[in-house]
Amino acid sequence: MKLISFNVNGIRASVGKGLYRTIADLAPDIICFQETKATPEQVAVALGEAKGYHVQAVGAQRPGYSGTAIASKEKPTKVAFGIGIVDHDQEGRVVTCTFKDVVVVCVYTPNSGEGMKRLGYRTEWDTAFRNYVNGLAKGKVPVIVTGDLNVAHQPIDIARPKENYNKTSGYTQQEIDGIGALLASGWVDTFRHFHPETVKYSWWSQRLGARAKNVGWRLDYVLVSKGFEKKVRAAFILDEVMGSDHCPVGIEW
Numbered sequence: 056m057k058l059i060s061f062n063v064n065g066i067r068a069s070v071g072k073g074l075y076r077t078i079a080d081l082a083p084d085i086i087c088f089q090e091t092k093a094t095p096e097q098v099a100v101a102l103g104e105a106k107g108y109h110v111q112a113v114g115a116q117r118p119g120y121s122g123t124a125i126a127s128k129e130k131p132t133k134v135a136f137g138i139g140i141v142d143h144d145q146e147g148r149v150v151t152c153t154f155k156d157v158v159v160v161c162v163y164t165p166n167s168g169e170g171m172k173r174l175g176y177r178t179e180w181d182t183a184f185r186n187y188v189n190g191l192a193k194g195k196v197p198v199i200v201t202g203d204l205n206v207a208h209q210p211i212d213i214a215r216p217k218e219n220y221n222k223t224s225g226y227t228q229q230e231i232d233g234i235g236a237l238l239a240s241g242w243v244d245t246f247r248h249f250h251p252e253t254v255k256y257s258w259w260s261q262r263l264g265a266r267a268k269n270v271g272w273r274l275d276y277v278l279v280s281k282g283f284e285k286k287v288r289a290a291f292i293l294d295e296v297m298g299s300d301h302c303p304v305g306i307e308w
Contacts, residue, residue, distance in 0.1 A: 056308050058159065059083040060201040060275060062258070062301035066091040066101045066124070072298040078105050081293075083305065084128050087150075087161035088112075089203045091122035098124045113137070115147040122147045123161050123202070129154050138187040143180060151191070157283075158191055162202035167224035174229060177205075181233030189240055197283035200242065203258075203301065204276050206230040208244070211254060212273035225272060242278040245290035245306050255292040258301045266300075275304045283308075 059081055063069035066088055078086065091098050091112065098112035105126065112124035113136040125131075131152035137144030150161045162184065167174040191198045207213035207226050219226045238244060246255075256271025265271065277290060289307045296302050 056085070056157075057081070057083045057305060058085045058087070058199060058201065058277065058307075059303050059305040060087040060089070060161070060203075060277060061303040062089040062163070062203040062275060062299060064090050064092075064299045064301065066093050066098055066122075068092075069298050070101050074298055075104060077296055077298060077303070081296075081303065081305075085152075085154075085159055086126050087159065087201050088124045088126070089122075089161065089163035091124050091147075092119045093122055094118075095124075098122070102126055111150055111152055113147040113150055116145045120146065121163055123150045123163050125150050125152045125159060125161050127152060127154070127159075138184060140183055143183055149184075149187075153196070156196065158194070158196050158198045160188055160191065160198065160200045160202075162200060162204070164203060164205040166205050167227065167230065169224070171224050171227065174224070174227065178229050178233065181230075181237070185233075185237045185240060188237075188242075192241060192280040197286075198280040199283070199306075200278040201276065201304075203274055204234060205274055206234050207272045207274065208234050208238075208247075211252070212256075214256065214270040214272070225274065238278070241281045243281055243284040245277045245279055245284060245287055246273075246292060246304065248284050248287075249290045255294055257292050257294065257304055261300050275301055277304055277306045279306075 094114040095112040108126040115121040133153035135151040210216035257275035259266035259271040
């Protein structure tokens with residue numbers, strides 16, 4: 056099985072930048088999208104030519120903002136949108152699909168924003184989301200949590216750690232503590248599990264040629280509930296794939 060996660064920065068725009076070719080080349084069994092910037096109906100239309108996939112999508116109340124989706128070859132037995140808290144479920148940030156052998160959570164974590172204006176909300180979100188996925192992990196089926204977590208966990212995950220620490224959203228101590236608490240509660244960062252010292256990024260600013268210079272951040276993750284990492288065969292960041300300011304990440308098991 057292959058799972059791919061991709062922040063497409065607008066799924067309709069991404070189709071025009073080669074998304075179908077990417078899907079065909081990668082041939083994932085499950086592909087999770089973040090920042091679709093579309094309604095569920097618009098996502099369904101955008102992915103209409105990706106034959107053989109069941110699409111589950113949720114949008115934000117605010118048009119053209121946020122949004123997540125899961126497309127899968129296997130039809131899920133259960134689908135849930137959000138984390139069950141009204142204050143956190145208005146931006147279309149979470150889709151959960153239950154399959155026969157695994158539960159997949161696709162998440163687009165809130166950005167703390169310019170000037171870190173939403174850092175307080177982001178901290179509340181981190182706690183609520185951790186409680187949600189830890190509840191899922193108490194079941195009998197392994198859980199995969201994947202998406203744009205909007206945080207660089209360690210200095211190795213960001214090109215310029217000293218310049219950004221506590222000065223830029225996505226690399227403040229509060230956000231680092233948030234992902235640290237999530238991992239400590241029983242989750243394995245699959246890329247770091249397989250590649251503890253590899254420098255690879257999944258997002259680059261669209262300014263000043265950052266991607267060409269590889270001045271990036273690792274913001275996109277595939278986490279698995281503890282124990283399931285033993286079944287994972289590979290974890291990867293596909294930084295050669297274009298079409299967004301992010302690149303796809305994924306695992307095979």
